[in-house]
Amino acid sequence: MLKMVGNSGQLSLGKKYAGQYFQVEQQPDGAVLLRPMTLIPSTEAWAHEPAMLEQLSRAGEWAKRTPPAATDLDSLAGKATKRKSKRA
Numbered sequence: 001m002l003k004m005v006g007n008s009g010q011l012s013l014g015k016k017y018a019g020q021y022f023q024v025e026q027q028p029d030g031a032v033l034l035r036p037m038t039l040i041p042s043t044e045a046w047a048h049e050p051a052m053l054e055q056l057s058r059a060g061e062w063a064k065r066t067p068p069a070a071t072d073l074d075s076l077a078g079k080a081t082k083r084k085s086k087r088a
Helices: 042-048 050-065 073-087
Strands: 021-026 032-037
Touching: 042 050
Parallel strands: none
Antiparallel strands: 021 032
């Protein structure tokens, strides 16, 4: 694909790329590299940190090898009540 930069300095890539973000990187030889990017809100960035990705991976592996089991809600509620009274 051959494109020409217009008088305004803009380059149109076509509707296929409309609304997408790109990192623009200028190479030492003058070439321009456009790398598609995904933006992550800063409030969610913690989930993409290496330590958290490792924990999520381990949790996923645990979930694969651990079958679900029924929970006795009365017993669970009793344990929660006992812990709460110990803290008070």
